[in-house]
Amino acid sequence: MTDDGTERTDGGLAGEEKTVTDPASRTAFQRVRDRLPVIGVRPLDIVVYIVYGLAMVFFAFPVLWVVSASLRPEGELFSYPFRLFPQEVSLSAYEQVFSAGMMTWLFNSTIITVLGVASIIAVSVPAAYAFSRFEFRGRRGLLGLVLMFQMISSVIIIVPLYTVMTSLGLIRTRAGLILLYVGIQTPFSIWLLKGYFDTVPRELDYAARIDGCSRLQTLRHVLLRPIAPGIAVVAIFNTVLTWSEFVLAYTVLGTESDLHTISIGIYNFQSQFGNDWRAIAAASVVGMLPLVIVFIGLQRYFVKGLIEGSLKGQ
Amino acid sequence: MTDRSTDNTTAQTHLELQNLVKEYPGGTMAVDDISLSLPRGELLVLVGPSGCGKSTTLRCIAGLEEPTAGDILIGGESMVGRRPEEREIAMVFQNYALYPHKTARQNIGFGLRMTTDLPDEEVRNQVERVAETLGITDLLEKKPGSLSGGQQQRVALGRAIVRDPAVFLLDEPLSNLDATLRTQMRTEIQQLQRDLEVTTVYVTHDQTEAMTIGDRIAVLRDGHLQQLGRPMACYREPANRFVASFIGEPSMNLLECRVAAGDEALVGPVAYPIDDTLAAAAAEADGRDVTLGVRPEVPTLLGPEEDDSGPSFPGRIDVVEPVGERSFVYVTLDDGPQLTVAVPGRPPAREGTPVRVQIPRDGVHIFDGQTGEALHHPAHSELEGRVPTSTPGGD
Numbered sequence: 001m002t003d004d005g006t007e008r009t010d011g012g013l014a015g016e017e018k019t020v021t022d023p024a025s026r027t028a029f030q031r032v033r034d035r036l037p038v039i040g041v042r043p044l045d046i047v048v049y050i051v052y053g054l055a056m057v058f059f060a061f062p063v064l065w066v067v068s069a070s071l072r073p074e075g076e077l078f079s080y081p082f083r084l085f086p087q088e089v090s091l092s093a094y095e096q097v098f099s100a101g102m103m104t105w106l107f108n109s110t111i112i113t114v115l116g117v118a119s120i121i122a123v124s125v126p127a128a129y130a131f132s133r134f135e136f137r138g139r140r141g142l143l144g145l146v147l148m149f150q151m152i153s154s155v156i157i158i159v160p161l162y163t164v165m166t167s168l169g170l171i172r173t174r175a176g177l178i179l180l181y182v183g184i185q186t187p188f189s190i191w192l193l194k195g196y197f198d199t200v201p202r203e204l205d206y207a208a209r210i211d212g213c214s215r216l217q218t219l220r221h222v223l224l225r226p227i228a229p230g231i232a233v234v235a236i237f238n239t240v241l242t243w244s245e246f247v248l249a250y251t252v253l254g255t256e257s258d259l260h261t262i263s264i265g266i267y268n269f270q271s272q273f274g275n276d277w278r279a280i281a282a283a284s285v286v287g288m289l290p291l292v293i294v295f296i297g298l299q300r301y302f303v304k305g306l307i308e309g310s311l312k313g314q
Numbered sequence: 315m316t317d318r319s320t321d322n323t324t325a326q327t328h329l330e331l332q333n334l335v336k337e338y339p340g341g342t343m344a345v346d347d348i349s350l351s352l353p354r355g356e357l358l359v360l361v362g363p364s365g366c367g368k369s370t371t372l373r374c375i376a377g378l379e380e381p382t383a384g385d386i387l388i389g390g391e392s393m394v395g396r397r398p399e400e401r402e403i404a405m406v407f408q409n410y411a412l413y414p415h416k417t418a419r420q421n422i423g424f425g426l427r428m429t430t431d432l433p434d435e436e437v438r439n440q441v442e443r444v445a446e447t448l449g450i451t452d453l454l455e456k457k458p459g460s461l462s463g464g465q466q467q468r469v470a471l472g473r474a475i476v477r478d479p480a481v482f483l484l485d486e487p488l489s490n491l492d493a494t495l496r497t498q499m500r501t502e503i504q505q506l507q508r509d510l511e512v513t514t515v516y517v518t519h520d521q522t523e524a525m526t527i528g529d530r531i532a533v534l535r536d537g538h539l540q541q542l543g544r545p546m547a548c549y550r551e552p553a554n555r556f557v558a559s560f561i562g563e564p565s566m567n568l569l570e571c572r573v574a575a576g577d578e579a580l581v582g583p584v585a586y587p588i589d590d591t592l593a594a595a596a597a598e599a600d601g602r603d604v605t606l607g608v609r610p611e612v613p614t615l616l617g618p619e620e621d622d623s624g625p626s627f628p629g630r631i632d633v634v635e636p637v638g639e640r641s642f643v644y645v646t647l648d649d650g651p652q653l654t655v656a657v658p659g660r661p662p663a664r665e666g667t668p669v670r671v672q673i674p675r676d677g678v679h680i681f682d683g684q685t686g687e688a689l690h691h692p693a694h695s696e697l698e699g700r701v702p703t704s705t706p707g708g709d
Binding site for chain 2: 135201203204206207208209210211212213217221222225226
């Protein structure tokens with residue numbers, strides 16, 4: 001504060017004349033800029049929103065195009081000039097993909113995803129609990145090893161995987177594919193969940209043990225709820241990955257068309273004579289829908305969990 | 315809760331630690347050979363700075379940690395190797411550790427549901443009875459997130475007492491509360507503990523809390539038991555230099571000295587003339603190094619020109635801290651050391667004023683300079699007369 005400046009109620013200084021400008025002398029830009037704080041937007045915010053908008057268009061356009069393509073009648077796809085909204089809506093592409101076996105693919109994908117994700121959670125929650133809470137010899141080394149497995153791309157080891165699966169008699173079975181997913185995706189899930197367990201105070205474990213809980217009962221009755229947001233993240237992440245995975249699915253399930261998942265189904269519409277883009281688009285839309293539904297469902301729970309977690313007394 | 319026996323068993327040992335040792339992998343010695351015994355219904359406070367092993371000791375009693383060596387007896391039975399719920403103990407944690415997704419009712423009743431086969435109605439009755447005792451009946455349906463610190467503390471206490479424990483373990487239960495609430499809850503816990511007559515071990519790093527709440531206090535440092543005794547005994551007759559500096563607020567003034575040739579004075583930052591009693595005590599030290607200990611209540615502030623018959627040292631007032639009925643005056647002596655002097659009432663002089671600090675010989679402690687062991691304490695009656703009035707000493 002300067003010596004001659006008297007304090008204003010808003011905390012500024014009445015003596016500082018520079019802060020008080022004559023409205024008439026301001027440029028148009030200044031006038032716009034001065035109005036911005038009234039609606040709570042700063043110039044930088046506008047730039048950020050423009051970037052957001054561009055990013056959204058960039059990511060949403062392909063999705064919109066796929067939806068649009070799937071709804072066009074045959075032959076209209078490559079018409080000129082380009083139209084995002086088809087002139088005529090036709091469901092013939094959907095009829096085509098459903099008659100080609102879409103229900104089977106959806107069924108297979110659902111079975112594999114549900115069992116796969118459930119197994120991943122069933123393995124990674126107790127593992128993460130152990131890594132977070134138990135002091136045992138080699139704990140750090142084992143954690144590093146788990147992380148190392150995550151670094152290995154499944155595509156690189158696909159040939160040995162195929163051999164092992166064949167010798168175990170798990171090739172061309174859903175169980176084989178589920179096992180692979182569990183093996184490959186569990187390490188990341190363990191690390192993620194361990195982080196969540198680490199945020200829960202150990203005193204909760206102590207309190208539960210004094211209240212008569214065994215280690216497993218402590219996990220079930222006391223710790224599972226505080227880490228629920230973490231489980232939701234693991235579920236969302238693995239559902240997306242498992243549902244849309246192609247390389248491993250195609251390798252393990254191969255030519256067994258009764259076992260094909262949605263991603264293999266979409267691939268089937270590509271042929272050496274040309275791609276049936278309308279069918280690919282329709283199959284993709286049908287394939288996307290369950291994921292969107294799962295995401296919306298879990299996201300609400302996820303956000304709720306996060307808000308609860310931020311309250312005191314946790 | 316069931317009836318408690320109030321017969322004549324109070325003097326009987328109820329909880330006993332025998333040569334308790336807890337060493338963590340990596341060689342950290344958290345608890346080193348601690349032996350304690352508590353009669354039924356006693357409130358013992360384990361007090362010490364961070365890392366002194368007090369919480370580890372408590373967790374060993376609770377069964378959350380297994381001791382490396384030694385034994386823990388409750389009611390004469392060894393508890394080592396038994397699971398926490400088999401030990402008839404209850405524990406309250408610093409952060410309360412309430413289950414965040416359960417209501418207060420479920421939090422309090424959880425232990426009963428897990429360890430007993432009581433029907434739901436009986437559990438409900440017991441929870442409500444405890445809630446009534448603690449005045450939290452209207453909070454039973456709320457979750458911890460929507461309760462204040464004090465309310466959470468009460469729920470945590472409810473969770474502990476609903477199971478009618480034989481031993482009550484409290485791990486810094488008041489640390490997360492604000493000052494006013496802390497004083498209030500301290501009284502409540504004391505009252506509750508007396509009403510229930512439950513043997514209690516209370517851990518705190520706050521020596522004021524330890525002094526006010528404990529029947530006895532056990533001062534710990536680096537895993538070792540430094541002193542075990544009634545709070546005022548630890549204050550008046552600290553077993554060593556550490557206890558002397560830890561117990562009492564503000565801390566005891568400690569001056570490192572040597573016994574001068576001829577045993578006439580202790581020479582260090584000041585030259586303190588000693589009489590035969592002090593000389594005899596100082597002679598017991600391992601070497602010639604001793605520590606002179608002076609409680610802030612003991613010295614008297616005199617004007618710069620005054621000179622009394624007792625030992626006094628010139629200095630200048632640095633800082634004055636009025637705290638209500640007393641004032642703490644920090645004086646830097648001309649010879650170098652700074653002394654804290656507690657004077658009754660308003661501060662006697664302003665900062666910067668030259669004064670003389672008189673330290674009467676019948677008010678000083680002497681500790682062995684090497685081992686820190688106490689060699690001499692002031693006689694009680696003389697000290698007691700001095701504390702409330704703090705009039706100029708007459709020696």
